Amino acid sequence: MPEDTDRLRALFDAVATDGFTSAEAIHNCISECGLSIDDHRLRTMRTRLQAQQQRPIDQEAFTDIVRDELLTVSRIVRRQLVVPDWPEFCQAIRRIYDEVAPDRSGANANYIPILRDADPEKWGVALCSVDGQRFCLGDVDVYHSIQSVSKPLTYAYALSKEGEEFTHAHVGMEPSGRPFNDLSLLPDLRPFNPCVNAGAIMIAGIVASGSPDRSAREVTQDIMDLWTALCGGVGEVRFSEETMLSERATAHNNFAIAYLLQGRKGLPRNVDLHKTLDIYLSCCSIEMTASMLSVAAATLANGGVCPVTGVQVLPTELVKRTLAVMQFAGMYDNAGAFTFSVGLPAKSGVAGAVMAVVPNLMGFATFSPRLDAYGNSVRGVAFCRQLVDRFTFHVYDSLSGGRTGCKQDPRESQRNRKHRDLSDLRWALSYGDRYASKVRDLALTSMIDICLGDGDIEDSELAVIASTLEDIVGSPIEVSELESLARNRQAQALASAIPPFEGLVARLAQEQVHLDDNARELILESAFRVACADGEVEPQEHERLLKIAEALAIHAGVLQLEIDRFQRKLAKR
Numbered sequence: 001m002p003e004d005t006d007r008l009r010a011l012f013d014a015v016a017t018d019g020f021t022s023a024e025a026i027h028n029c030i031s032e033c034g035l036s037i038d039d040h041r042l043r044t045m046r047t048r049l050q051a052q053q054q055r056p057i058d059q060e061a062f063t064d065i066v067r068d069e070l071l072t073v074s075r076i077v078r079r080q081l082v083v084p085d086w087p088e089f090c091q092a093i094r095r096i097y098d099e100v101a102p103d104r105s106g107a108n109a110n111y112i113p114i115l116r117d118a119d120p121e122k123w124g125v126a127l128c129s130v131d132g133q134r135f136c137l138g139d140v141d142v143y144h145s146i147q148s149v150s151k152p153l154t155y156a157y158a159l160s161k162e163g164e165e166f167t168h169a170h171v172g173m174e175p176s177g178r179p180f181n182d183l184s185l186l187p188d189l190r191p192f193n194p195c196v197n198a199g200a201i202m203i204a205g206i207v208a209s210g211s212p213d214r215s216a217r218e219v220t221q222d223i224m225d226l227w228t229a230l231c232g233g234v235g236e237v238r239f240s241e242e243t244m245l246s247e248r249a250t251a252h253n254n255f256a257i258a259y260l261l262q263g264r265k266g267l268p269r270n271v272d273l274h275k276t277l278d279i280y281l282s283c284c285s286i287e288m289t290a291s292m293l294s295v296a297a298a299t300l301a302n303g304g305v306c307p308v309t310g311v312q313v314l315p316t317e318l319v320k321r322t323l324a325v326m327q328f329a330g331m332y333d334n335a336g337a338f339t340f341s342v343g344l345p346a347k348s349g350v351a352g353a354v355m356a357v358v359p360n361l362m363g364f365a366t367f368s369p370r371l372d373a374y375g376n377s378v379r380g381v382a383f384c385r386q387l388v389d390r391f392t393f394h395v396y397d398s399l400s401g402g403r404t405g406c407k408q409d410p411r412e413s414q415r416n417r418k419h420r421d422l423s424d425l426r427w428a429l430s431y432g433d434r435y436a437s438k439v440r441d442l443a444l445t446s447m448i449d450i451c452l453g454d455g456d457i458e459d460s461e462l463a464v465i466a467s468t469l470e471d472i473v474g475s476p477i478e479v480s481e482l483e484s485l486a487r488n489r490q491a492q493a494l495a496s497a498i499p500p501f502e503g504l505v506a507r508l509a510q511e512q513v514h515l516d517d518n519a520r521e522l523i524l525e526s527a528f529r530v531a532c533a534d535g536e537v538e539p540q541e542h543e544r545l546l547k548i549a550e551a552l553a554i555h556a557g558v559l560q561l562e563i564d565r566f567q568r569k570l571a572k573r
């Protein structure tokens, strides 16, 4: 079919120059969107590319190489993965990573030497999308004990082995609002939930009681195997004997909890208390890296299917339960405040790890050993907060009704979104729509005022304003009309004590509540384009842009991203 041939041709053209492409160009295209050539969906293609070696690849050879994995290749080349603009998204992540790095508040956990002596400067962030796009920054390959990050998975394991009814007959599903190692129980004598120590020890008891013939070490190995599957085999899941020995030597409080559980309602099926505690402490002593934990988190985000291998590791129903528990109890006795401000299921551990899940989109993990008063990694929490400040990841960001405070949704490609919104606006404007006219007027005035930042407006600037207005707002303007508007504004600036730009800023601040995100972004973008027109953003233009962004309630970081993107484009030329 001709249409099919066209699509194939378009795919080829996207990676080719002068009728040829290369293995390197194809690799680059794959890694730019965050995937690796080792991806399970590209296996055949990888082998065929290897056979190609250095040879130039024409369209026929290309078709042959991608034939069996066309769907994935097409999604990659056409930027249709779950986060289409991966490089831009990663750039925003890098910015947050850098902003959080200088924070040296908090202190390492000090109850065992291995945690006390860990390098507190370590700082790593790793992400993995549900399409397997990965990005890592800093100390993401440092092995550390996962400590309490183990708890949700041991819970999931117990659910999968013993079912929900049996499991929850022994452990509650209520937030405790108390420190993680507290000895209190629910009125019916069950521990509050699987994430406080009492609950996790009970979960270990459930797991132990279900495997009477297996040693604590063997049961731990089963759980480690589950972690391996969850993180798609990226990296080796290890066990730290040193951590385990120290944990056991200092576990007085955990022993007290275990005896309390045994003395009150009893451990399940009269299982041995020491075996129970050994499993609990061994799970705390499993060692992984942030890079591995991010893939595990992505598997949870993907309903139990590991994005890196495509294997269903846990049933989706069970992942739902696990995420719910993480949401209300994952961040120690700060879980309520964390859900309030960040709104994501997450779990932290005292070695400094945080593992968080953005359902249906991605998982991420951070590592930084200094902890706050609750036992959460200071930088890890700061990273989560900033991430949710910038992106629509809070569980209730979906309630925004068109206004997300200019938070971005990385699921949508900038290009698609702008294109769709602009065509709506143009259409409405052509019928004289009042709202669209207001947006046009604010964009036009903002552009004029950007140019007047240096007191004057040149003919070349007028031409840029006219073309920007036509280009993005879809509304042509006569040069003579524009000229008289600009001269008027210039005269006002000379005549009045309050500069008209201040008036514009006040008007934008007042109007912005009635404008949706797209309209506000469009106004800023018009101003931004005019500021860039002569090849660089001058200091006074930058200052005015920032004021416009602030008046429009657009996060300064969003503007900075635009400026960076522009500068990158210039540098490429």
Ligand code: GLU
Residues within 6 Å of the ligand: 146, 147, 148, 149, 180, 181, 197, 247, 254, 284, 348, 349, 350, 351, 375
């Ligand atoms: N191993 C610690 C304990 O049981 C738990 C660590 C944590 O909360 O991350 O006391």
